[in-house]
């Protein structure tokens with residue numbers, strides 16, 4: 653259900669002091685509650701600036717941000733910057749007390765007025781983040797991924813309504829990262845938490861987010877459900893952010909049998925298949941890159957190289973002649 657009044661930015665712009673170019677420009681958006689919204693964009697596109705404006709760590713030069721209909725005040729107007737109903741976690745875990753145990757790192761944030769409730773909440777949040785077995789361990793001895801879990805547990809201890817994540821999984825290795833992503837999705841599902849995250853990782857945003865917001869040069873250029881944006885991006889920029897796609901000129905596309913009317917043609921690796929059963933084998937396998945559960949094939953014809961996804965391991969080897977069947981492409 654659409655809820656325009658949960659967290660809303662209205663024509664928000666911010667230029668940092670001394671900078672000529674705006675960090676973000678005229679951004680209007682509605683963040684829906686109880687789901688995960690991911691902000692994506694190339695480096696310097698304004699992702700962190702937008703997150704900080706939504707939280708109230710920065711004041712917009714123009715426009716306003718509202719949480720449940722009430723204006724979010726910036727750091728100049730508030731003693732402790734940041735909206736009380738929100739918490740932010742970044743990739744540095746500076747807030748942790750490395751000399752204290754995991755339990756105390758979380759418990760310290762809760763009031764002493766009801767000791768039993770404090771104990772229960774600490775235990776619950778450690779379980780939610782799957783770190784209850786580490787409760788008695790000193791934070792100093794935790795791995796980077798475990799520290800990140802404690803940082804998120806600390807953020808959630810006081811039950812914020814919104815959790816802001818600014819590339820928090822960057823330092824965490826892949827296997828640990830996926831577990832943490834799943835746990836955050838579960839928490840959103842179980843508790844109705846709203847998450848807004850900034851990420852560079854396409855796999856992460858595609859699997860985690862319910863909604864994607866694409867920023868380019870400080871402006872929102874498109875937004876929508878990850879699947880819709882992946883399958884049918886309105887901009888080449890979005891396609892490039894979400895996948896390692898093949899981008900061809902119209903002339904190159906013509907050599908692949910595509911009669912395009914636009915300047916650029918995009919083929920995702922999974923939209924073209926090699927086949928050796930056709931008589932006309934005008935492509936050659938240049939490289940086979942083992943990727944675990946699939947292979948990436950680099951195939952060439954003249955000056956054109958395409959990256960294709962092949963899930964039949966060991967079927968093709970370097971130098972093989974193949975036919976390429978293109979099932980789908982996009983024009984920009």
Ligand SMILES: Nc1ncnc2c1ncn2[C@@H]1O[C@H](COP(=O)(O)OP(=O)(O)OP(=O)(O)O)[C@@H](O)[C@H]1O
Nearest residue numbers: 668671674675693694695696697698699700701702
């Ligand atoms: N404190 C600052 N002072 C001056 N300029 C800044 C400051 N912080 C960010 N900027 C500039 O504002 C623009 C947007 O920066 P921002 O950090 O929001 O982008 P980003 O998309 O989060 O980038 P990244 O992915 O590299 O973290 C950039 O041009 C950046 O150089």
